[in-house]
Amino acid sequence: MSSLRPLSMALLSALAFAPSAFAQDAGTTSTDTTSTDTASGKRIAIVGGGAILQPDSDPLPGARIDIDGGTAPTLSASWYINDNIAVELWGAADKFNHRVRGDGGKIGTIEQQPIALSGQYHFRSADSVMRPFVGLGYYESNFSNEDISGGGPHVGLDTAKGAIATAGMDFNINSRWFARTDVRYMKGDAKVNVAGEPNGDEMTMDPWTVGLGLGARF
Template sequence: MNRKCPRISGLAAGLAMLGATAAGAADLAPIVEAPVAEVPAASSPWQIRVRGVGVITEDSGSVNGVAGSDLSYSDSVIPELDISYYFTDNIAAELILGTTFADIDEDGAVGVPVGRAWLLPPTLTLQYHFTDFGAFKPYVGAGVNYSMFYNQSERGGFHNLDVENAFGVALQVGFDYMLDEHWGVNFDVKKIFLETDWSADHDSLGALSGKAKIDPWLIGGGITYRF
């Protein structure tokens, strides 16, 4: 009789039992799925800011070309809404909306109050945003302003006050400090170079006209929201 047969049969049976045990363990083992990497959501290109702004005028002008004549304009504090669109992380366009009024006085040769004019000066700037400072995000900008004067009223003795609409150049510098992904605080300074023509009639002085050089500084702070 061949003595190898029982050994071979026993070995085969052992291997079969081991395979069955391994298969059963594989069936009972929990299925672990490979983790799926999360893709961060892209930031919206839209952003708004709400600011309180101090409007500080340059106080310069002329009346009928008279030497020593001068104009002054009252300063004011106004609310401002700004809407920004980011073309890239660094390049954005901002539309600046607000309205204010200025009391106009002749402070030179004549020395009389002239009237009041309301001003709507929408301004569009193209900005460069620096992105290497973490939550602190400074920017600079430049653009164009179109100032529209409306609801003009005269003081005693004056009639037909007309301050003409005009284009101007705007420069801007500021920063956002982001508190989280959406909310931040903002500080902003703008300089608008604005000169326009004006005219009015006076009961005693007759027809008056000249240049009004306003050139306001707009200094503001507020809240930023990035969608």
């Protein structure tokens, strides 16, 4: 959580400044007829930020284990078909690190790095100060550096695959810059391998992410 505090403070400052900054930029169009300072028509958006990822609280029923949440930087690139419909490629720029706990405390760690492709619908006009959006798509999350064997055979996880749902809000700072907050839910299981062989179990990760970011349109 502490790794997201500087980003959170920067975004809060941007949001406080957003309405006046956007109004000032929009006002230039009335005095300069050769300028069209608007977010409408811009087709590419790049967002950099960070997210907290929290897996399911009971990932392996009957095993009495829990997986703590983790933080990582994130990146996304969107192509807007028009002002309201976009296709987004989103992913973690680094790995989320998770502590695995049992009844007696920590029993190991795992890392994962998700990537997703989604279609999105952005409500309101492109120049609205606040623009909610929703999305639905497909994700994969690769697991690595699994260390949950407890001294026995190595325990590994296959790549989790499934659907991802997104809901968020963009806050326009001006026609190019915007702040973003979003929530994502990924539905997918990861097959468990012991000593390199599947053992028939599946770990239900089904993680939520809560993210903050700063974006630019082109």
